[in-house]
Amino acid sequence: NSYTGKINPIPSENNWKLTGNLRFLEGSNNTSNYDLVPERLRAISPLDVPVRSKDIILTDSDFESIIAEDEKKIVPGLGEIGSPVHLYGEEAKLAEKMIKTEAFNVIVSDKISLTRSVPDSRDPLCKDVLYDKNLPSATVIIIFTNEAWSSLIRTVKSVILRSKEHLLKEIILVDDFSDREELGGKLDYYIKTRLPSKVHLIRLPERSGLIRARLAGASAATGDVLIFLDSHCERLKESRKSVLVPIIDVIDDQTLEYFHSNGKFFQVGGFTWSGHFTWVDIPKREIERRGNPIGPTRSPTMAGGLFAIDKNYFWEIGSYDSQMDVWGGENLEMSFRVWQCGGLLETIPCSRVGHIFRSFHPYSFPGNRDTHGINTARVAHVWMDDYKRLFFMHRPDLLTVDYGDITERKEFRSRMKCKDFKWYLQNIYPEKFILDENVKAFGRVRSGTLCLDNLQRNERNEYTLGVYHCHERLYSSQFFSLSNLGELRREEVCADVPSQSADQKKVKMMKCHGMRGNQEWELLKNGHLLHKATGNCLDSMGIQSGDEVFVTQCRGIPSQVWVFDNYEPN
Ligand code: UD2
Ligand code: MN
DSSP states (O other), X not given: OEEEEEESOOOOSTTOOOOEEEEEETTOTTTTTOOOOHHHHHHSOTTTSOOOGGGEEOOHHHHHHHHHHHHHHOOTTTTGGGOOOOOOHHHHHHHHHHHHHHSSOHHHHHHSOTTOOXXXXXXXXXXXXXXXXXXXXXXXXXXXXXXXXXXXXXXXXXXXXXXXXXXXXXXEEEEOSOOOGGGTHHHHHHHHHHSOTTEEEEEOSSOOHHHHHHHHXXXXXXXXXXXXXXXXXXXXXXXXXXXXXXXXXXXXXTTOOBOOOTTTOOOEEXXXXXXXXXXXXXXXXXXXXXXXXXXXXXXXXXXXXXXXXXXXXXXXXXXXXXXXXXXXXXXXXXXXXXXXXXXXXXXXXXXXXXXXXXXSOSSOOGGGOOHXXXXXXXXXXXXXXXXXXXXXXXXXXXXXXXXOOOHHHHHHHHHTTOOOHHHIIIIIOTTSOOTTSSEXXXXXXXXXXXXXXXXXXXXXXXXXXXXXXXXXXXXXXXXXXXXXXXXXEOSSEEEEOOTTOTTTTBOEEEEOOSSXXXXXXXXXXTSOEEETTTTEEEEOTTOOTTOBOEEEEOOOOGGGOOEEEEEOOO
C-alpha cells in the first residue's frame, strides 16, 4: 500500500528539491502520516522531519530528467587537462555561498565533465616501466557521507576510465548513512543505468564513521587487493600488492585545477607529537636506499585516505580499530601498526591520485565530539608506549577522556609480537626529533619568573621568540629543547638569529635546518645561552610576559641567565 502525489517542483529552502512523481511506502518511519499534497510537503521541510531518501521513490523518467538537468550544466572543454575554472557574477556569488557548506566549489565541479582529462603528472621515467601482465585484481572502495554528487561520480568514472579493465574487479561505494536526497534513489538509478555492473553500492544502516565504513567495504570485497579512496579524487594509475600509497596531487578546492609537480618532487608522511599527520621531505638515507627516483619510497606514515593493500594482508595486519569514530587518527594508527608489526609502507611515485583538500568537514560529527583527539588517544595508548607522554603533554585534556576499550587492540599487538615504538622511531623514522631524548637540556627555560614561550604562534610560519609567565605545569607552549646539535628548538622550529638582518637582536623561530650556522647555541656554565654565530647572549632585560626576547652582548647579568627544567651537564 503506497501513496502517490505530484510535486512540481517544491521551491526549496534548505536545498530540498524534488521534481516529478513521488511515492511514500507504507511502513516507512517518518512519512506514513502525511498526505502528499504539495502544500503539505512544503510544510514538512527536511529540518522538521528527517525524511530519508530511501523513503522517496521517483520514477525512472524522473531520474532521467534530473540526470538530463545535470548534463545541461556541463560546459564542454571546461577544466580539461586539469585547468582551473573561474566563475564570475551571480554564479561566483552562488559558488561562494555553496562553499560554506560543501567545503569546495561544487558549482565548478558541476560544470566540468565527469570524465575530464587530467595532466599526466608522473615522472617521465614512469612511461617506460613495464608492468607484469598477471597482476592481482583490485577492489576499489570509495566511502562517503553526504558528499557532493558530481565529485563523487567523477571519482568513480575516473577509476573506471583509468584502470585496466581486467585488473579492476569491482568498485564498492559505501554510503555512510547519507541523508541527501540526491544520494538516494538517484544514485541507485545512476549506478544501474550509467555505470558498469561491477560498481556496487553498500548502504550502512547507521552513521558509522569512515573507519567502520571502510571495514564494511573491505568485508564485501572480492578482489585480491583493496584500494581505498576518498570520494573526491581523480585519476588512478597502477595498483600493486602491499601497503602502498600514491603521490597525492592537489585538486584546488575553488577552481578544481589539477596541480602537479611534473613528477619530480614529492614528500612522504610524518607526524607531530600533538598527534597530527604531516608531510615531510624524503630523508637523504631513503633517497639513497631506493636508488631510483621512481622506486618505491618508504614513508613513516600515510595520509590515510588513499592506499592499496593486499586483501588478506589487510585482515592479517589488523584491518582497522573498529572502535574509532567518524574521522581522524586511523591513518597514524595504521602507519604505526604496519611498521611495528612487520609490514611496509611505501609511496609509489608512478601512482598518482588527485584529491580535493578541503578546509573543513562538510559533514556532521555526531555529538560534536573531537573524534580525531579521542581516536588518537587510542593510538597513543596502544602503539606509542612511553612516548605517549609527548602526545599527552600536548593534549592533557585527553588524559581523562573516555576513549573506550582498547583490550582487543593491545591483544592484537602482543599476539602479533609487534615491535615497540622506540624501534619504530629508531629504524623507520630516525629523523623524528624527540623533544626529551638525546638532548642536552629540555623543558621550561626560565629567567626569573618568565619562561620562553611560543606565545601560541602558528609554528608553520616564522615567528619571533617571546616569554610568558612560567606555567605551574609543563605545557607544550613552554617546552624547549637544546639539541645535541646546539639547536634551541621546538618540534620543528629552531631559534635563529639572522646575522645580516636589520633587527638583528630579535630571535626568529624558523624551520630547523640542522646545519648549525645561525641556529647554533651553547649553554654556558653561568647559565648564559650563547648564540655562536653572533657571539651574543639571550637576554630578557626589561621585558614582560608576552614580550619578545633578544640577543645582545654577553654581560654576566641575571637577565641573561636561563635555567632549563632538565639539564644534563657533560
Ligand atoms: C584525510 C584522509 C582521509 C582520512 C582522514 C583521517 C586523504 C586524502 N584523506 O582526511 O581519508 O584518512 O585524513 O581520518 O588522505 N566519511 C565517511 N563517514 C564519516 C566521515 C567521513 O564516510 O563519518 C568519508 C568522507 O565522505 C570522505 C572520506 O570519508 O569520502 C574522508 O573524509 P575527508 O575527505 O573529510 O577526510 P580528509 O581528506 O580531510
Ligand atoms: Mn578527503
